[in-house]
Amino acid sequence: MSAQEDLFVGVDVGTGSARAALVTCGGEVLAVATKSIQIWYPEPHFAEQSSEDIWTAVCQVTKEVIAGFDIYRIKGIGFDATCSLVAIDKQGNPLSVSPSANHEQNIIMWMDHRAESEVKRVNDTKHRVLDFVGGKISLEMQIPKLVWLKNNFGASYFDLAGHFFDLPDFLTWKATSSSSRSLCSLVCKWTYLVEEGGQGRGRWPRDFFQQIGLSDLRDEQIGTDVRMPGSLVGNLSKEAATQLGLHPEVRVGTSLIDAHAGTLGMIGCNAAGASQNFTERLGLICGTSSCHMAVSEDSLFVPGVWGPYFSAVLPNMWLSEGGQSASGRLLDHIISSHPAKELFKDKSLPEITKELNEIVANLGAGVDMINLTRDVHVIPDFHGNRSPLADSERSGMITGLTLDTSEKNLAILYLATVQAIAYGTKHILDAMQSHGHKFSCALICGGLAKNALFVQTTSDVLGIPVLLPQELESVLLGAAILGATAAGAYPSVQEAATKMCGGAARIEPRNGSQEFHRRKYEVFLKMLDDQMEYRKIMEK
Known part of the structure; x- marks a missing residue:
């Protein structure tokens, strides 16, 4: 690191903690800090958080990683977070989402499954937007949660609401006071519609909202200013700069969902013999849950796989996203x-x-x-x-x-x-490849990337090399790439990823494992079928 090299902060808000990293222009992580955040479970299948608790934790970890460094060398900051729903009232204060009426709890977490009946109603519409989420919207997405809020708190709830944010966009709003939204969040979790040939121009599907009872949801509550990930949101507000321990000239990049930041933070890794074609790389972000990310030049529709999403990670490329709810x-x-x-x-x-x-x-x-x-x-x-x-x-x-x-x-x-x-991952990979994706390797990051048995087993089962980034903090690196791009250190997030992701170790499938896993995978598929047979028997 040169004495005058520019520095960038990456902030990641995961399921149970807020983390920050200080990163050089070349992708070296100099410091990492972590602070736990609170989760409430007021009822079965409910999971809630507090945006105030999260922002306090974000400020604490940011101050910790920059301690001892000249803050005027820090040029940009980027944020990522779980795809959780944040409710804010018209005065900018937390708006409760909780049946306990605790106003501190204004976040419905991604893993909250309260909207079971609402998701069925949404999927029964068979609307065109569902084609972009694999044919069925997920409980983890925001639209069913908004329908739940309407059904349980009444239409007056929307009169009180000033903003409904995805958590990553809430963080950029707190940092800048800008209510701009990331295209990543909107296309992936909010049914914001960008179709093939649309040149990146999207729209809210008002006819769909009408069908599911959200006709009174106003565009300004969910976003009218939509930006590409890594594009400039603005400078830190004076208040946020003070809270974070930074100076107001720091530039803020448009955010990403956490798994998408992990994809950005490792997709440019170099490894001997591995293709540098981003479209041949399956990104595995394996933590509490797992996400399976693949980019393509064309829009590839895969039943049961979310997407294709336009510019959800890399500008002008389509993203397909598989996943496992628990890993x-x-x-x-x-x-x-x-x-x-x-x-x-x-x-x-x-x-x-x-x-x-x-x-x-x-x-x-x-x-x-x-x-x-x-x-x-x-x-x-x-x-x-x-x-x-x-x-x-x-x-x-x-x-x-x-x-x-x-x-x-x-x-x-x-x-x-x-x-x-690993068999669940293979099930997803097979579905993607049968609809046009082609993978020559997989990249892995997240907590499970530190588990050598998990990494080796994944390679054995998939039958392709797994690239393990030398910088294991890929999610934080991806967030820092957003800040570096917004600050002008690189002309695009693609260029930043190529220069900042660094090297990777290559883990090959073990000889002699293929036949065993082929047979176990056959059992795996049979058990999936059997479960449906059990359900049919009990429904008779």
Whole structure:
């Protein structure tokens, strides 16, 4: 790092924490800070947060990462966050979304599943906008949540509302006072419609809103100023600059959803022998849940896969987005709910996971280790199936259970679950490739990228190399790329990604694993079919 090199801040708000990183123009992460954020669960299937709590955490972690640096070297800041719905009243204050009437709780989280009946009504319309979300809108998206608010709080609720933000756009609003929206958030989660040949010009589908009971939702509440990710929102407001510990000349980039920031932060990675064609790279962002990102030059429609979304990550390219509603969260659940967890005493889940990886390795090597799960099969849809079945009522399945409560039994079940998540990814990859996508490698980031067993298993199951970025903080790097582009350090986010993403390790599929995984994947598909048969029998 040169003495006068420009610096950029990337801020990521995930499910359970706010994080910030200080990043150089060349993509080197100099400092990272993390602060937990609160989640409320007022009723079953409800998950809520507070925008004030989140902004306080954002300010704290930003101040922490810039401590000791000359703030006038910091030229730009970018934000990403989970795709959660934020309600703000006309005075700019939090507007409660909670049945508890607690006004602090003004965010319906992405994983909140309260809108079960509303999502069915939305999908029953068969409207053209649903083609851009794989044929069915998800509970994780904002439109069903808005219908729920209307149905449960009445039409007067919309009279009180000044803004409904996606959480990433709330952060740029707090930073600049600009109510501009990111095209990423709107096309991915709000049914903002950009069609092939539209030259990037979009519109709100007013006829669709009429059909689902949102005719009184005003454009200014959901966005009229729509911008490309990485484009300039404006400078920090004086108030926000003071809160963040920065100076008001810092430029703010248009935001991204967190998984999309992870895609941007690793899509330009270099690895020996790997194609540099962005369209041949499947991006895996694996944390609490998993997202499967693919860009294409043309709009490719894949049933059960969200998109295609215009310019959702890279300008003038189409994004397809698959996903698994529970991955890291599922592994934590499998560990926490097994009787053998008590044998690990007071160790944290990451510590237990590390020990389970060691137990698995000690039980066998290579193909022998893989074969430990030949009689244990898992369907990982414990929180519904996001892709490619797009069925929120899907549930998890395990076959091969015994009365064994030992550490070994937990290790085998854990390994079977790691494999099952990889089979879910293969299911999504197969759907994408059957509709025009072609992948020569996968890139992986997020918390599960730090789990070597998970990474190797993913490569084994997919049958293609997995590129593991040297900079594991891909999401934070992607956020910083937004700030660098907005500040003019690079002419486009593509150029910034190529220059800032750095190198990657290449993990190849292990020899001898293909036939075992082919057979287990066959069982996986059979179990998916069987679950539907069980449902039909019980509905008779």
